[in-house]
Amino acid sequence: MDATSAPHRIPPEMPQYGEDYHIFEMMQSMLEQLLIHQPEDPISFMISHLRRNNDNVPRVVILGPPASGKTTIAMWLCKHLNSNLITKENLLEREFSLLSLEAKKHYQVYKRVPNSTLVSLVQERLNEDDCLRRGWILDGIPERREQALMIQTLGLAPKHVIVLSAPDSVLIERNVGKRIDPVTGEIYHTTFDWPPELEIQDRLIQPEGISEIDTAKKLLEYHRHIIRILPSYPKILKTISSDQPCVDVFYQALTYVQSGHRCNAPFTPKVLLCGPMGCGKKLQAALLSQKYGLVNISCGQLLKEAMAAESSLGDLIEPFFEKRMTVPDSIITRVLTERLKQQDCIQKGWVLHGFPRDLDQARLLNSMGYSPNRVFFLNVPLDSILERLTLRRTDPVTGERFHLMYKPPPTIEVQARLLQNPKDSEEYIKLQTDLFYRNSGDLEQYYDRAIIVNGDQDPYTVFEYIESGIINPLPRKVT
Numbered sequence: 001m002d003a004t005s006a007p008h009r010i011p012p013e014m015p016q017y018g019e020d021y022h023i024f025e026m027m028q029s030m031l032e033q034l035l036i037h038q039p040e041d042p043i044s045f046m047i048s049h050l051r052r053n054n055d056n057v058p059r060v061v062i063l064g065p066p067a068s069g070k071t072t073i074a075m076w077l078c079k080h081l082n083s084n085l086i087t088k089e090n091l092l093e094r095e096f097s098l099l100s101l102e103a104k105k106h107y108q109v110y111k112r113v114p115n116s117t118l119v120s121l122v123q124e125r126l127n128e129d130d131c132l133r134r135g136w137i138l139d140g141i142p143e144r145r146e147q148a149l150m151i152q153t154l155g156l157a158p159k160h161v162i163v164l165s166a167p168d169s170v171l172i173e174r175n176v177g178k179r180i181d182p183v184t185g186e187i188y189h190t191t192f193d194w195p196p197e198l199e200i201q202d203r204l205i206q207p208e209g210i211s212e213i214d215t216a217k218k219l220l221e222y223h224r225h226i227i228r229i230l231p232s233y234p235k236i237l238k239t240i241s242s243d244q245p246c247v248d249v250f251y252q253a254l255t256y257v258q259s260g261h262r263c264n265a266p267f268t269p270k271v272l273l274c275g276p277m278g279c280g281k282k283l284q285a286a287l288l289s290q291k292y293g294l295v296n297i298s299c300g301q302l303l304k305e306a307m308a309a310e311s312s313l314g315d316l317i318e319p320f321f322e323k324r325m326t327v328p329d330s331i332i333t334r335v336l337t338e339r340l341k342q343q344d345c346i347q348k349g350w351v352l353h354g355f356p357r358d359l360d361q362a363r364l365l366n367s368m369g370y371s372p373n374r375v376f377f378l379n380v381p382l383d384s385i386l387e388r389l390t391l392r393r394t395d396p397v398t399g400e401r402f403h404l405m406y407k408p409p410p411t412i413e414v415q416a417r418l419l420q421n422p423k424d425s426e427e428y429i430k431l432q433t434d435l436f437y438r439n440s441g442d443l444e445q446y447y448d449r450a451i452i453v454n455g456d457q458d459p460y461t462v463f464e465y466i467e468s469g470i471i472n473p474l475p476r477k478v479t
Contacts, residue, residue, distance in 0.1 A: 019267065019373060026050075036155035057135030058083050059157070060257055061142075063229065064164030065222045066215060067174040068242045069249065073164070074139040076250050077257065083135040088143070091121045118143075119150040126156050145228040152232065160257050161233040163226070164242040164249065168219050175215040179204040260473030269294055269349040269470050270370070274443060275378030276436040277429065278385040279455045280462060281353040284378070287463050288351045288470075295345045299354030302335050303327060313338075333364055340370050359442040374470050375447040377440065378455035378462065382433055390426050393418035 018024060030046050039045035058081050064070035071087070078085040092113065113121075118141070126136055138158070142148040151157075177190040182205055188195055195201055230237060238256045242249050271288060273281040282298065289296035307314040307321060313335055320327045332355060340350065352372065356362040365371070391404040396419055402409050409415040422428065444450055451469045455462055 016371070016373070033155065057133070058137065058257055059135055059159045060137045061158040061161045061233075062137060062139055062164070062253075063161070063226065064140075064242065065166070065168075065171055065226075066218045067171040068164040068166055069246055070164050070242075071139055072246060073162075073250055073253055074137050077253060078137050080254060081135065081137075081257070083137055084131050085139060086122070086125055086131075086136055086141070087139045088118065088141055091118070091125060115144065115146050115150060119147055119154070122151060123154050123156060142229060144225050145232060148229050148232040158233070159236060161237045162253050162256065163230065163237065163239045165239055166241065166243040168216070170243050171219060172212055172215050175210045176212050178207055178210055180207055268346075269351070269374060270372045271349070271351040271466075271470065272372035272375045272447070273351065273353040273378065273466075274375065274440070274450075275455060276380065276385060276433045278389045278433075279378040279380045280459055281378060283459055284376075284463055284466055285351045285353050287459075288466070291467075292470075293348050295339075295348055295350040297336075297339055297345075297350050297352045299332065299336065299352070301354075302339055303332070306335050329361055329364055332361075333368060336365075336370070337368055340368075356443070357436070358439040359446055362443055362446050372447075375450035376466055376469060377444060377450055377452050379452060380455040382430065384456045385433055386426060386429060389424045389429050390420075392424050393420055 030049055033049055034042055034045065037045065058077075060077065060083075062070045062074045062077075074085055074087075077083070122138070122141060125131060142151060173191070174189070177192070179188045179190060180186070181188065181195075181200060182203060187193075188200075188204060195204075240249055240252050240256075269288075269292065271294065273285055275281050285296045285298070288294050303317050303321075307317045313331065316331050317327055317335075319325075320331075336352075336355065339345065356365050387405070391406075393402045393404065393409070394400070395402065395409070395414060396417060401407075402414075402418060409418060444452075451465075453462060453465045453469075
């Protein structure tokens with residue numbers, strides 16, 4: 001939310017609605033299209049644009065040198081995302097009879113058509129109904145910077161651009177080893193995929209134009225043009241090494257296509273941290289609060305503060321604390337509601353930990369109108385939790401805390417008087433950890449867009465993962 005001298009008292013439902021239905025992105029998209037197309041009837045144009053509802057369909061460009069595997073990756077993405085694969089070859093094959101005589105001669109001589117002709121074919125294809133409904137993946141287009149700029153000028157901007165890269169020596173080895181079975185059309189490789197049958201081996205032929213010299217020439221031309229194309233896509237570009245198994249390249253590409261880009265929409269983080277005791281929730285909440293100004297809300301601490309304030313709620317809580325019993329959900333939710341409805345939580349956002357612990361509490365939190373927009377599960381194995389907690393000690397004289405492994409006491413005298421909190425005993429920790437993981441499956445299913453984080457690593461590495469999950473849009477399935 002924007003900070004002003006007189007903060008707007010905006011109901012929490014309004015920004016939540018805007019984020020849930022992507023209102024800011026919708027308005028931004030409509031404005032872009034209006035400025036690009038400049039229709040005579042803007043209202044009808046906007047209605048038509050909204051009816052198409054094509055902002056969530058994939059619009060991807062895949063670039064790469066010869067033998068990088070870009071066509072294979074493009075085909076797999078199209079199959080997975082149910083979108084349209086568009087290559088220069090299938091465009092020309094479909095439209096060759098419609099090309100002008102000059103364009104046909106140009107293609108026969110140079111094996112390529114003029115930039116304006118190719119861009120015109122791309123525009124016509126991308127504006128067809130199936131591309132508008134299901135999206136598209138451009139394989140190897142644009143080939144030159146001029147084409148990229150012409151396509152952008154027409155308002156046909158991709159949402160994701162993937163560039164595959166590999167050392168030239170690897171690409172040459174891949175290319176020169178290709179062989180084709182003229183009977184079946186299957187492609188083999190002398191090193192990586194040689195057929196065991198002698199009959200097939202004998203009839204394999206080498207395709208034209210894949211010798212080492214020919215491949216080197218193509219690579220030289222590719223490198224000359226790609227360095228001028230890439231600056232056209234500064235914020236939507238991802239480079240993926242294709243010098244790895246094709247399946248790994250595909251999953252990296254798919255993950256990127258299914259991710260959203262950072263948006264300029266106002267965003268108030270409402271973060272929920274879940275995890276067993278000892279996973280580091282308190283530390284991560286403190287780091288988020290320190291860096292982003294989020295209100296740090298610990299459920300346990302709230303209950304203690306309410307009891308210390310001797311409020312009516314505190315009087316209800318005190319008997320449960322004295323008897324070491326669990327505070328009922330009805331009382332916890334009243335305390336949480338009192339805190340979450342305050343203006344600092346609405347304006348700055350919050351990070352909650354310690355609640356909910358099970359599915360019923362999660363549903364209760366949602367019914368109160370305080371649904372988190374980012375949920376993180378910090379997973380830590382039991383052995384690491386025991387190492388973190390069972391070795392904690394407190395000096396009853398100074399109140400200083402020690403850890404027998406990471407922060408040992410300075411002297412034998414101090415070590416002799418250290419005490420262990422009963423809640424740091426191995427039996428209690430195992431009981432609480434087992435209880436959490438018994439309920440975590442239901443919680444993860446309820447928060448189906450939650451982000452799982454490996455909490456068994458350096459706390460600042462964990463923080464970087466959480467921070468990335470907050471400042472970037474949640475990945476969503478492209479339809």
